[in-house]
Amino acid sequence: MAVARPFDKLPALNSAALLLVGADGSAQQRLAEAVLRERKEFEISIHLATSLPLPAERDHLRPRIDLIVFIIDIKSKYSLKNVEASLAYVDASFFLGKVCFLVTGVGRVNNCSIEMNAIWKLRDVYCSPVLLCELEVERIQATTAQRLLRMLQICAGHVPGVSALTFGSLMRSSADD
Protein backbone atom coordinates (compact mmCIF):
# COMPACT_ATOMS: atom_id res chain seq x y z
CA MET A 1 0.00 0.00 0.00
CA ALA A 2 1.71 3.14 -1.16
CA VAL A 3 1.10 6.00 1.21
CA ALA A 4 1.97 9.50 0.04
CA ARG A 5 4.68 10.86 2.29
CA PRO A 6 5.84 14.45 2.23
CA PHE A 7 9.51 14.07 2.95
CA ASP A 8 10.58 10.71 1.63
CA LYS A 9 12.18 12.19 -1.49
CA LEU A 10 14.69 14.94 -2.02
CA PRO A 11 13.39 18.18 -3.49
CA ALA A 12 14.46 19.28 -6.96
CA LEU A 13 16.02 22.68 -7.56
CA ASN A 14 13.59 25.56 -8.18
CA SER A 15 10.60 23.37 -8.87
CA ALA A 16 7.43 22.21 -7.21
CA ALA A 17 4.93 19.42 -7.77
CA LEU A 18 1.19 19.63 -7.35
CA LEU A 19 -1.11 16.64 -7.10
CA LEU A 20 -4.78 17.06 -8.00
CA VAL A 21 -7.07 14.28 -6.82
CA GLY A 22 -10.67 14.28 -7.98
CA ALA A 23 -13.28 12.16 -9.70
CA ASP A 24 -13.89 14.46 -12.67
CA GLY A 25 -10.97 14.20 -15.07
CA SER A 26 -11.92 16.99 -17.45
CA ALA A 27 -12.34 19.63 -14.72
CA GLN A 28 -8.94 18.65 -13.30
CA GLN A 29 -7.37 18.95 -16.72
CA ARG A 30 -8.75 22.45 -17.24
CA LEU A 31 -7.63 23.58 -13.80
CA ALA A 32 -4.14 22.17 -14.38
CA GLU A 33 -3.90 24.04 -17.67
CA ALA A 34 -5.03 27.24 -15.95
CA VAL A 35 -2.31 26.84 -13.32
CA LEU A 36 0.30 26.27 -16.00
CA ARG A 37 -0.76 29.42 -17.84
CA GLU A 38 0.01 31.59 -14.82
CA ARG A 39 3.24 33.53 -14.66
CA LYS A 40 5.71 31.85 -12.34
CA GLU A 41 9.40 31.84 -11.53
CA PHE A 42 9.86 28.15 -10.89
CA GLU A 43 9.04 24.93 -12.68
CA ILE A 44 5.82 23.18 -11.88
CA SER A 45 4.80 19.63 -12.53
CA ILE A 46 1.14 18.84 -12.03
CA HIS A 47 -0.01 15.29 -11.47
CA LEU A 48 -3.63 14.29 -11.94
CA ALA A 49 -5.21 11.33 -10.22
CA THR A 50 -8.75 10.11 -9.86
CA SER A 51 -8.05 8.52 -6.51
CA LEU A 52 -5.27 7.47 -4.19
CA PRO A 53 -3.18 5.38 -3.73
CA LEU A 54 -1.00 6.21 -6.67
CA PRO A 55 0.35 3.11 -8.41
CA ALA A 56 3.53 1.96 -6.77
CA GLU A 57 5.26 0.91 -10.01
CA ARG A 58 6.10 4.44 -11.14
CA ASP A 59 6.75 5.82 -7.70
CA HIS A 60 10.49 6.26 -8.31
CA LEU A 61 9.78 8.48 -11.30
CA ARG A 62 7.57 10.90 -9.44
CA PRO A 63 9.01 13.98 -7.78
CA ARG A 64 8.31 14.97 -4.21
CA ILE A 65 4.71 16.16 -3.94
CA ASP A 66 4.48 19.57 -2.33
CA LEU A 67 0.74 20.18 -2.26
CA ILE A 68 -2.21 17.80 -2.60
CA VAL A 69 -5.51 19.33 -3.67
CA PHE A 70 -8.62 17.19 -3.26
CA ILE A 71 -11.36 18.32 -5.63
CA ILE A 72 -14.97 17.80 -4.52
CA ASP A 73 -17.84 18.58 -6.85
CA ILE A 74 -20.87 19.70 -4.92
CA LYS A 75 -23.16 18.19 -7.54
CA SER A 76 -21.79 14.70 -7.09
CA LYS A 77 -21.83 12.73 -3.87
CA TYR A 78 -19.55 10.25 -5.53
CA SER A 79 -16.73 12.80 -5.61
CA LEU A 80 -17.03 13.27 -1.83
CA LYS A 81 -16.90 9.53 -1.24
CA ASN A 82 -13.93 9.25 -3.56
CA VAL A 83 -12.03 11.94 -1.67
CA GLU A 84 -12.86 10.40 1.71
CA ALA A 85 -11.57 7.05 0.53
CA SER A 86 -8.38 8.61 -0.84
CA LEU A 87 -7.64 10.50 2.37
CA ALA A 88 -6.74 7.23 4.05
CA TYR A 89 -3.70 6.89 1.81
CA VAL A 90 -2.11 10.17 2.78
CA ASP A 91 0.47 10.24 5.51
CA ALA A 92 -0.48 12.26 8.60
CA SER A 93 2.40 14.71 8.23
CA PHE A 94 0.95 15.90 4.94
CA PHE A 95 -1.87 17.53 6.85
CA LEU A 96 0.47 20.12 8.32
CA GLY A 97 -0.47 22.62 5.65
CA LYS A 98 0.25 20.62 2.51
CA VAL A 99 -3.30 19.48 1.82
CA CYS A 100 -6.18 21.60 0.61
CA PHE A 101 -9.80 20.86 -0.31
CA LEU A 102 -11.25 22.53 -3.36
CA VAL A 103 -15.05 22.52 -3.54
CA THR A 104 -16.34 23.31 -7.01
CA GLY A 105 -19.79 23.97 -8.37
CA VAL A 106 -20.83 26.32 -5.56
CA GLY A 107 -22.34 28.76 -8.06
CA ARG A 108 -25.38 26.52 -8.47
CA VAL A 109 -27.12 26.23 -5.13
CA ASN A 110 -30.03 24.38 -6.66
CA ASN A 111 -27.93 21.48 -7.88
CA CYS A 112 -26.17 20.52 -4.70
CA SER A 113 -26.16 16.90 -3.65
CA ILE A 114 -23.76 17.27 -0.75
CA GLU A 115 -24.56 18.87 2.55
CA MET A 116 -22.08 21.60 3.46
CA ASN A 117 -21.78 20.25 6.98
CA ALA A 118 -19.99 17.24 5.55
CA ILE A 119 -17.41 19.56 3.96
CA TRP A 120 -16.90 21.51 7.20
CA LYS A 121 -16.45 18.24 9.03
CA LEU A 122 -13.65 17.31 6.62
CA ARG A 123 -12.06 20.67 7.19
CA ASP A 124 -12.18 20.27 10.97
CA VAL A 125 -11.07 16.66 11.11
CA TYR A 126 -8.15 17.10 8.71
CA CYS A 127 -7.23 20.66 9.75
CA SER A 128 -6.87 21.76 6.15
CA PRO A 129 -8.25 24.80 4.36
CA VAL A 130 -11.28 24.59 2.09
CA LEU A 131 -11.41 26.73 -1.04
CA LEU A 132 -14.80 27.29 -2.66
CA CYS A 133 -14.91 27.97 -6.37
CA GLU A 134 -16.88 27.53 -9.57
CA LEU A 135 -14.56 26.00 -12.13
CA GLU A 136 -17.02 26.41 -14.97
CA VAL A 137 -16.52 30.17 -14.97
CA GLU A 138 -13.30 31.26 -16.70
CA ARG A 139 -12.57 34.16 -14.42
CA ILE A 140 -13.00 32.17 -11.24
CA GLN A 141 -10.95 29.35 -12.68
CA ALA A 142 -8.09 31.77 -13.30
CA THR A 143 -8.39 33.20 -9.77
CA THR A 144 -8.41 29.74 -8.23
CA ALA A 145 -5.35 28.82 -10.29
CA GLN A 146 -3.55 31.87 -8.92
CA ARG A 147 -4.44 30.95 -5.36
CA LEU A 148 -3.26 27.39 -5.82
CA LEU A 149 -0.04 28.58 -7.39
CA ARG A 150 0.66 30.84 -4.42
CA MET A 151 -0.10 28.02 -1.97
CA LEU A 152 2.17 25.70 -3.95
CA GLN A 153 4.95 28.24 -3.80
CA ILE A 154 4.67 28.39 -0.02
CA CYS A 155 4.39 24.65 0.43
CA ALA A 156 7.46 24.03 -1.70
CA GLY A 157 9.39 26.39 0.55
CA HIS A 158 10.09 29.05 -2.07
CA VAL A 159 8.81 31.89 0.11
CA PRO A 160 11.34 32.70 2.83
CA GLY A 161 9.89 33.10 6.30
CA VAL A 162 6.57 31.41 5.61
CA SER A 163 6.23 27.67 6.00
CA ALA A 164 3.34 25.51 4.93
CA LEU A 165 2.26 25.05 8.54
CA THR A 166 2.28 28.79 9.26
CA PHE A 167 0.24 29.49 6.19
CA GLY A 168 -2.22 26.70 6.96
CA SER A 169 -2.87 27.96 10.47
CA LEU A 170 -3.17 31.51 9.15
CA MET A 171 -5.88 30.43 6.72
CA ARG A 172 -7.69 28.54 9.43
CA SER A 173 -7.71 31.34 11.94
CA SER A 174 -8.92 33.85 9.36
CA ALA A 175 -11.70 31.48 8.29
CA ASP A 176 -12.93 31.16 11.85
CA ASP A 177 -13.34 34.90 12.31
Add this chain to the structure above:
Amino acid sequence: MAAGAVLGAAGTDGTRVQTAPGGERPGAMEPAEGAARTLPSTGRVSVAGRISGAGRLSRGPHLRKLSGRLGVSPSGRALPPGSQENADPQKIAFLLRKQWTLYSVTPLYKFSSAHLKDYGRQLGAFIAAEKQKGLAVEVGVELGIKVAVSSLPGLKGSDQDHAAVLVQLSLKSSASQKKTEEKLIWSGWFCCVAGDDLSLNVLEDFTCLPLFLANGAESYTSLVGSWFQKTFDCCFRRLVISPLILTWMAALWTGYKVDKTSSAVELVFSVPCLPQPLDISYAIHTEDAKALWDTVQKTPGEITQEEVDVFMDCLYSHFHRHFKIHLSATKLVKVSTGIASARCDGIIKFLQSQYIIRVLMLLTELAVAQIQ
Protein backbone atom coordinates in the same frame (compact mmCIF):
# COMPACT_ATOMS: atom_id res chain seq x y z
CA MET B 1 -31.75 -8.37 -18.57
CA ALA B 2 -28.72 -6.42 -19.70
CA ALA B 3 -28.86 -2.67 -19.84
CA GLY B 4 -27.90 -0.80 -23.00
CA ALA B 5 -24.42 -1.05 -24.42
CA VAL B 6 -23.66 2.59 -23.77
CA LEU B 7 -23.74 1.84 -20.04
CA GLY B 8 -21.65 -1.27 -20.34
CA ALA B 9 -23.38 -2.97 -17.43
CA ALA B 10 -25.01 -6.35 -17.05
CA GLY B 11 -27.85 -7.17 -14.75
CA THR B 12 -27.78 -10.87 -14.27
CA ASP B 13 -30.54 -11.74 -11.90
CA GLY B 14 -33.65 -10.39 -13.48
CA THR B 15 -33.67 -6.94 -11.98
CA ARG B 16 -35.49 -4.80 -14.41
CA VAL B 17 -34.50 -1.19 -14.48
CA GLN B 18 -35.04 0.49 -17.81
CA THR B 19 -32.92 3.33 -19.06
CA ALA B 20 -34.35 5.63 -21.67
CA PRO B 21 -32.26 7.96 -23.85
CA GLY B 22 -33.52 11.35 -24.85
CA GLY B 23 -35.04 12.14 -21.52
CA GLU B 24 -38.23 10.19 -22.09
CA ARG B 25 -39.33 7.45 -19.80
CA PRO B 26 -41.14 4.31 -20.86
CA GLY B 27 -44.69 4.10 -19.64
CA ALA B 28 -44.98 1.32 -17.07
CA MET B 29 -42.09 1.07 -14.65
CA GLU B 30 -41.90 -2.30 -13.03
CA PRO B 31 -40.27 -2.48 -9.63
CA ALA B 32 -36.99 -4.31 -9.31
CA GLU B 33 -38.21 -7.75 -8.42
CA GLY B 34 -36.27 -10.52 -6.83
CA ALA B 35 -33.12 -8.65 -6.05
CA ALA B 36 -34.87 -5.75 -4.35
CA ARG B 37 -36.75 -8.13 -2.10
CA THR B 38 -33.53 -9.32 -0.60
CA LEU B 39 -32.59 -5.83 0.50
CA PRO B 40 -33.61 -6.16 4.16
CA SER B 41 -32.24 -9.60 4.72
CA THR B 42 -28.85 -9.72 3.04
CA GLY B 43 -27.00 -7.95 5.78
CA ARG B 44 -27.18 -4.52 4.25
CA VAL B 45 -27.56 -3.40 7.84
CA SER B 46 -23.87 -4.03 8.33
CA VAL B 47 -23.10 -1.54 5.58
CA ALA B 48 -25.32 0.93 7.40
CA GLY B 49 -23.44 0.35 10.63
CA ARG B 50 -20.07 1.05 9.08
CA ILE B 51 -20.93 4.25 7.30
CA SER B 52 -22.78 6.06 10.06
CA GLY B 53 -19.85 6.22 12.44
CA ALA B 54 -19.57 9.87 13.31
CA GLY B 55 -22.20 11.09 15.82
CA ARG B 56 -25.51 12.63 15.08
CA LEU B 57 -26.25 16.11 13.87
CA SER B 58 -28.37 17.67 16.54
CA ARG B 59 -31.74 18.76 15.28
CA GLY B 60 -33.27 21.83 16.67
CA PRO B 61 -35.14 24.95 15.72
CA HIS B 62 -31.92 26.90 15.13
CA LEU B 63 -31.08 24.72 12.15
CA ARG B 64 -34.12 25.88 10.23
CA LYS B 65 -32.58 29.30 9.75
CA LEU B 66 -29.53 27.71 8.20
CA SER B 67 -31.47 25.82 5.59
CA GLY B 68 -31.43 28.83 3.34
CA ARG B 69 -27.70 28.58 2.86
CA LEU B 70 -25.96 26.26 0.50
CA GLY B 71 -26.72 22.62 0.95
CA VAL B 72 -28.07 22.42 4.48
CA SER B 73 -30.88 19.96 4.81
CA PRO B 74 -34.20 20.78 6.46
CA SER B 75 -34.97 19.72 10.00
CA GLY B 76 -36.96 16.55 10.47
CA ARG B 77 -39.37 17.94 12.99
CA ALA B 78 -42.31 16.04 14.28
CA LEU B 79 -45.73 17.21 13.18
CA PRO B 80 -47.18 19.84 15.50
CA PRO B 81 -50.11 18.42 17.43
CA GLY B 82 -53.67 19.25 16.54
CA SER B 83 -53.14 20.01 12.89
CA GLN B 84 -54.04 16.57 11.58
CA GLU B 85 -57.68 16.87 12.50
CA ASN B 86 -58.26 20.15 10.71
CA ALA B 87 -57.71 18.81 7.22
CA ASP B 88 -61.05 17.54 6.03
CA PRO B 89 -60.38 14.84 3.42
CA GLN B 90 -63.43 15.67 1.31
CA LYS B 91 -62.64 19.35 1.04
CA ILE B 92 -59.07 18.86 -0.05
CA ALA B 93 -59.70 15.88 -2.30
CA PHE B 94 -59.55 18.14 -5.34
CA LEU B 95 -55.90 18.89 -4.54
CA LEU B 96 -54.85 15.30 -5.03
CA ARG B 97 -53.45 13.76 -8.20
CA LYS B 98 -52.87 17.05 -9.93
CA GLN B 99 -49.52 18.47 -10.94
CA TRP B 100 -48.82 21.64 -8.99
CA THR B 101 -46.05 24.05 -9.94
CA LEU B 102 -44.39 25.55 -6.87
CA TYR B 103 -43.55 29.18 -6.27
CA SER B 104 -42.22 31.01 -3.25
CA VAL B 105 -44.00 34.25 -2.39
CA THR B 106 -42.73 37.09 -0.24
CA PRO B 107 -45.17 38.42 2.39
CA LEU B 108 -48.24 40.19 0.98
CA TYR B 109 -48.81 43.78 2.00
CA LYS B 110 -52.28 44.76 3.20
CA PHE B 111 -53.93 41.51 2.24
CA SER B 112 -57.13 40.93 4.13
CA SER B 113 -59.17 37.76 4.14
CA ALA B 114 -62.36 39.79 4.58
CA HIS B 115 -62.10 41.18 1.06
CA LEU B 116 -61.66 37.97 -0.88
CA LYS B 117 -64.72 38.60 -3.03
CA ASP B 118 -63.44 42.07 -3.95
CA TYR B 119 -60.10 40.60 -4.90
CA GLY B 120 -61.90 38.09 -7.09
CA ARG B 121 -63.76 40.87 -8.91
CA GLN B 122 -60.64 42.97 -9.39
CA LEU B 123 -58.69 39.99 -10.66
CA GLY B 124 -61.51 39.14 -13.07
CA ALA B 125 -61.50 42.71 -14.40
CA PHE B 126 -57.73 42.63 -14.77
CA ILE B 127 -57.82 39.39 -16.72
CA ALA B 128 -60.58 40.70 -18.98
CA ALA B 129 -58.56 43.86 -19.64
CA GLU B 130 -55.48 41.86 -20.46
CA LYS B 131 -57.42 39.70 -22.86
CA GLN B 132 -58.68 42.80 -24.62
CA LYS B 133 -55.10 43.83 -25.08
CA GLY B 134 -54.48 40.49 -26.72
CA LEU B 135 -51.92 39.29 -24.22
CA ALA B 136 -53.72 36.16 -23.09
CA VAL B 137 -54.12 33.40 -25.63
CA GLU B 138 -57.69 32.28 -25.84
CA VAL B 139 -59.57 31.19 -28.92
CA GLY B 140 -63.19 30.29 -29.28
CA VAL B 141 -66.61 31.40 -28.22
CA GLU B 142 -66.73 32.10 -24.59
CA LEU B 143 -68.44 34.54 -22.33
CA GLY B 144 -65.48 35.32 -20.15
CA ILE B 145 -63.48 34.09 -17.28
CA LYS B 146 -64.95 33.90 -13.85
CA VAL B 147 -62.64 34.28 -10.91
CA ALA B 148 -63.39 32.80 -7.51
CA VAL B 149 -61.18 33.61 -4.54
CA SER B 150 -61.97 31.70 -1.40
CA SER B 151 -60.41 30.56 1.80
CA LEU B 152 -59.39 26.95 2.38
CA PRO B 153 -59.70 26.04 6.02
CA GLY B 154 -57.73 23.25 7.57
CA LEU B 155 -54.52 23.59 5.62
CA LYS B 156 -52.40 25.04 8.32
CA GLY B 157 -49.94 23.76 10.82
CA SER B 158 -50.59 25.98 13.78
CA ASP B 159 -52.90 28.81 14.74
CA GLN B 160 -50.35 31.45 13.81
CA ASP B 161 -50.51 30.36 10.18
CA HIS B 162 -52.78 32.26 7.89
CA ALA B 163 -55.55 30.20 6.33
CA ALA B 164 -54.92 29.05 2.79
CA VAL B 165 -56.36 31.12 -0.04
CA LEU B 166 -57.65 29.46 -3.18
CA VAL B 167 -58.00 31.20 -6.55
CA GLN B 168 -59.93 29.45 -9.28
CA LEU B 169 -60.42 30.54 -12.86
CA SER B 170 -63.36 29.01 -14.71
CA LEU B 171 -64.33 29.48 -18.29
CA LYS B 172 -67.95 30.42 -18.87
CA SER B 173 -69.20 29.14 -22.17
CA SER B 174 -72.65 28.60 -23.54
CA ALA B 175 -72.90 24.95 -24.48
CA SER B 176 -76.53 25.20 -25.36
CA GLN B 177 -78.90 28.11 -25.59
CA LYS B 178 -80.11 27.95 -22.03
CA LYS B 179 -77.26 26.51 -20.00
CA THR B 180 -74.01 28.28 -19.24
CA GLU B 181 -71.32 25.85 -18.35
CA GLU B 182 -68.35 26.64 -16.23
CA LYS B 183 -65.20 24.72 -16.75
CA LEU B 184 -62.36 25.02 -14.31
CA ILE B 185 -59.31 26.01 -16.32
CA TRP B 186 -56.82 27.12 -13.73
CA SER B 187 -56.45 26.92 -9.98
CA GLY B 188 -53.85 28.23 -7.63
CA TRP B 189 -53.59 28.42 -3.89
CA PHE B 190 -51.46 30.16 -1.34
CA CYS B 191 -50.70 28.42 1.89
CA CYS B 192 -48.52 28.50 4.93
CA VAL B 193 -47.99 25.44 7.11
CA ALA B 194 -45.83 25.96 10.19
CA GLY B 195 -44.20 29.06 8.79
CA ASP B 196 -43.30 30.38 12.22
CA ASP B 197 -39.83 31.51 11.26
CA LEU B 198 -41.11 33.90 8.67
CA SER B 199 -44.16 35.23 10.50
CA LEU B 200 -42.17 36.04 13.62
CA ASN B 201 -39.91 38.48 11.81
CA VAL B 202 -42.56 40.16 9.74
CA LEU B 203 -44.04 43.61 10.41
CA GLU B 204 -47.69 44.54 10.79
CA ASP B 205 -49.84 44.72 7.65
CA PHE B 206 -47.97 41.85 6.06
CA THR B 207 -49.55 38.45 5.57
CA CYS B 208 -47.31 35.43 5.33
CA LEU B 209 -48.35 32.95 2.71
CA PRO B 210 -44.98 31.82 1.39
CA LEU B 211 -46.03 28.87 -0.73
CA PHE B 212 -48.00 29.16 -3.96
CA LEU B 213 -49.11 26.16 -6.01
CA ALA B 214 -50.53 26.52 -9.51
CA ASN B 215 -52.18 24.08 -11.85
CA GLY B 216 -53.16 25.08 -15.36
CA ALA B 217 -51.85 27.06 -18.29
CA GLU B 218 -48.71 29.08 -17.78
CA SER B 219 -50.28 32.19 -19.30
CA TYR B 220 -52.91 32.34 -16.56
CA THR B 221 -50.30 31.75 -13.90
CA SER B 222 -48.35 34.75 -15.11
CA LEU B 223 -51.52 36.88 -15.29
CA VAL B 224 -52.61 36.03 -11.77
CA GLY B 225 -49.04 36.35 -10.52
CA SER B 226 -48.56 39.79 -12.02
CA TRP B 227 -51.86 41.01 -10.54
CA PHE B 228 -50.85 39.82 -7.08
CA GLN B 229 -47.42 41.34 -7.47
CA LYS B 230 -48.87 44.71 -8.45
CA THR B 231 -51.60 44.75 -5.82
CA PHE B 232 -49.80 43.38 -2.79
CA ASP B 233 -46.17 44.26 -3.57
CA CYS B 234 -44.94 40.72 -3.32
CA CYS B 235 -42.54 38.71 -5.43
CA PHE B 236 -43.11 35.29 -6.97
CA ARG B 237 -40.20 33.02 -7.66
CA ARG B 238 -40.15 29.51 -8.97
CA LEU B 239 -39.24 27.10 -6.19
CA VAL B 240 -36.37 24.83 -7.14
CA ILE B 241 -35.74 21.63 -5.23
CA SER B 242 -32.11 20.54 -5.03
CA PRO B 243 -31.10 16.86 -5.22
CA LEU B 244 -30.17 17.00 -1.54
CA ILE B 245 -33.71 17.99 -0.59
CA LEU B 246 -35.10 15.32 -2.94
CA THR B 247 -33.17 12.63 -1.05
CA TRP B 248 -34.73 13.95 2.16
CA MET B 249 -38.15 13.69 0.60
CA ALA B 250 -37.44 10.14 -0.57
CA ALA B 251 -36.37 9.06 2.91
CA LEU B 252 -39.16 10.93 4.73
CA TRP B 253 -41.96 9.73 2.51
CA THR B 254 -40.75 6.14 2.44
CA GLY B 255 -41.03 6.15 6.20
CA TYR B 256 -44.69 7.06 6.31
CA LYS B 257 -47.15 4.26 6.72
CA VAL B 258 -49.46 3.75 3.77
CA ASP B 259 -52.56 1.65 4.19
CA LYS B 260 -53.07 0.18 0.79
CA THR B 261 -50.24 -1.16 -1.31
CA SER B 262 -49.31 1.73 -3.50
CA SER B 263 -46.98 2.11 -6.41
CA ALA B 264 -43.26 1.60 -6.03
CA VAL B 265 -40.79 4.16 -4.73
CA GLU B 266 -39.26 5.53 -7.88
CA LEU B 267 -36.14 7.65 -8.25
CA VAL B 268 -35.18 9.20 -11.57
CA PHE B 269 -31.59 10.25 -12.17
CA SER B 270 -30.20 12.28 -15.02
CA VAL B 271 -26.69 11.47 -16.14
CA PRO B 272 -24.56 14.52 -16.91
CA CYS B 273 -21.78 15.01 -19.42
CA LEU B 274 -22.99 12.63 -22.09
CA PRO B 275 -23.48 13.53 -25.75
CA GLN B 276 -27.10 12.38 -25.49
CA PRO B 277 -29.05 13.02 -22.30
CA LEU B 278 -29.75 9.83 -20.40
CA ASP B 279 -32.27 9.19 -17.64
CA ILE B 280 -32.05 6.29 -15.24
CA SER B 281 -35.19 5.23 -13.42
CA TYR B 282 -34.78 3.13 -10.30
CA ALA B 283 -37.93 1.62 -8.81
CA ILE B 284 -38.14 -0.23 -5.50
CA HIS B 285 -41.04 -2.05 -3.88
CA THR B 286 -42.59 0.15 -1.22
CA GLU B 287 -42.39 -2.57 1.45
CA ASP B 288 -38.72 -3.21 0.81
CA ALA B 289 -37.88 0.47 0.86
CA LYS B 290 -39.82 0.93 4.09
CA ALA B 291 -38.13 -2.09 5.66
CA LEU B 292 -34.74 -0.64 4.74
CA TRP B 293 -35.65 2.76 6.13
CA ASP B 294 -36.90 1.20 9.36
CA THR B 295 -33.57 -0.47 9.93
CA VAL B 296 -31.77 2.82 9.37
CA GLN B 297 -33.90 5.24 11.35
CA LYS B 298 -33.17 5.16 15.06
CA THR B 299 -35.47 7.59 16.84
CA PRO B 300 -39.06 7.75 15.65
CA GLY B 301 -40.17 11.26 14.82
CA GLU B 302 -36.66 12.54 14.23
CA ILE B 303 -34.48 12.18 11.17
CA THR B 304 -30.84 13.13 10.77
CA GLN B 305 -28.77 13.76 7.67
CA GLU B 306 -26.66 10.69 8.44
CA GLU B 307 -29.68 8.43 8.34
CA VAL B 308 -30.77 9.84 4.99
CA ASP B 309 -27.21 9.38 3.67
CA VAL B 310 -27.07 5.79 4.82
CA PHE B 311 -30.46 5.02 3.27
CA MET B 312 -29.44 6.48 -0.08
CA ASP B 313 -26.01 4.81 0.06
CA CYS B 314 -27.67 1.42 0.50
CA LEU B 315 -29.82 2.02 -2.56
CA TYR B 316 -26.86 3.29 -4.59
CA SER B 317 -24.59 0.40 -3.65
CA HIS B 318 -27.31 -2.10 -4.47
CA PHE B 319 -27.64 -0.54 -7.90
CA HIS B 320 -23.88 -0.49 -8.34
CA ARG B 321 -23.61 -4.13 -7.45
CA HIS B 322 -25.90 -5.05 -10.31
CA PHE B 323 -25.17 -2.46 -12.94
CA LYS B 324 -21.73 -1.09 -12.07
CA ILE B 325 -23.07 2.44 -12.30
CA HIS B 326 -22.37 4.97 -9.56
CA LEU B 327 -25.70 6.68 -9.06
CA SER B 328 -24.07 9.04 -6.59
CA ALA B 329 -22.31 10.71 -9.51
CA THR B 330 -25.61 11.47 -11.25
CA LYS B 331 -28.22 14.06 -10.47
CA LEU B 332 -31.44 13.03 -8.78
CA VAL B 333 -34.26 14.79 -10.61
CA LYS B 334 -37.47 13.14 -9.52
CA VAL B 335 -38.74 11.22 -6.52
CA SER B 336 -42.13 9.57 -6.43
CA THR B 337 -43.58 7.50 -3.63
CA GLY B 338 -47.08 6.53 -2.63
CA ILE B 339 -47.43 9.77 -0.64
CA ALA B 340 -46.40 12.33 -3.23
CA SER B 341 -44.08 12.89 -6.11
CA ALA B 342 -41.67 15.79 -6.53
CA ARG B 343 -39.47 16.99 -9.36
CA CYS B 344 -36.37 19.13 -9.13
CA ASP B 345 -37.82 21.98 -11.21
CA GLY B 346 -40.48 22.53 -8.57
CA ILE B 347 -43.43 20.34 -9.55
CA ILE B 348 -45.29 18.34 -6.95
CA LYS B 349 -48.18 15.92 -6.95
CA PHE B 350 -50.03 14.90 -3.80
CA LEU B 351 -51.33 11.35 -3.72
CA GLN B 352 -52.57 10.83 -0.17
CA SER B 353 -54.76 13.25 1.72
CA GLN B 354 -53.66 12.18 5.19
CA TYR B 355 -50.05 13.28 4.64
CA ILE B 356 -50.70 16.45 2.70
CA ILE B 357 -50.07 18.64 5.74
CA ARG B 358 -46.65 17.13 6.35
CA VAL B 359 -45.61 17.54 2.73
CA LEU B 360 -46.86 21.15 2.82
CA MET B 361 -44.82 21.73 5.96
CA LEU B 362 -41.64 20.68 4.18
CA LEU B 363 -42.50 22.74 1.10
CA THR B 364 -43.27 25.80 3.24
CA GLU B 365 -39.88 25.45 4.85
CA LEU B 366 -38.23 25.33 1.44
CA ALA B 367 -40.19 28.37 0.27
CA VAL B 368 -39.25 30.34 3.40
CA ALA B 369 -35.61 29.36 2.89
CA GLN B 370 -35.72 30.58 -0.67
CA ILE B 371 -37.23 33.91 0.37
CA GLN B 372 -34.71 34.61 3.10
